[in-house]
Amino acid sequence: ENKYPVLISVGRLAEAKGFGYLLESVKELKEKYSDIVLIILGEGEKREELENKRKELGLEKNVFLPGNKSNVVDHLNAADIFVSSSLWEGLPTAILEAMACGLPVVATNVGGTAEIVEDGRQGLLIDSQAPEQITEKVTYLLNNDEKKDKFRKEARIKIKNNFTLEEMVKNYKKLYLDLCEKRKK
Secondary structure, three states, rough: OOOHHHHHHOOOOOOOOOOHHHHHHHHHHHHHOOEEEEEEEOOOOOHHHHHHHHHOOOOOEEEEEEEEOOHHHHHOOOOOOEOOOOOOOOOOOOHHHHHHHOOEEEOOOOOOHHOOOOOOOOOOEEOOOOHHHHHHHHHHHOOOHHHHHHHHHHHHHHHHHHOOOHHHHHHHHHHHHHHHHHHOO
């Protein structure tokens, strides 16, 4: 465990990821946890906008944008909580990776996220564009080690049982076979 709370998010620095809302939440969290750290791994067209917002909110010592990294797993393993502030998603790979590393997740309930994160089992789901909900759920987890540990265990189990390569291949095969059957009818 870190002496100071470390949040992490991974994704393209793009509109879809809603990172501006995450920065607003960190501004709130900083009032309770002055040494809180947020690391956003990724690169994209919103970098300058995010750097400006970071400065404007006085978060230069709290929020870090190190760009794309090849050792994402090392960063995930060093964090306390994974946060996804996406406005829309497909099947969020970054959440799968975070859960495989046993990270509790706070994520917006968009796209395929709810198929991966069952609210209250592997993490907590929130509305998109709601920085106050990010603040509330992160605070709850930072003050609840027992819940964090439960989410860590559940996250690893969920990934192991549902998102291994073998499991995904089996599911795709079933999907294709079902589609073929429907076309024959």
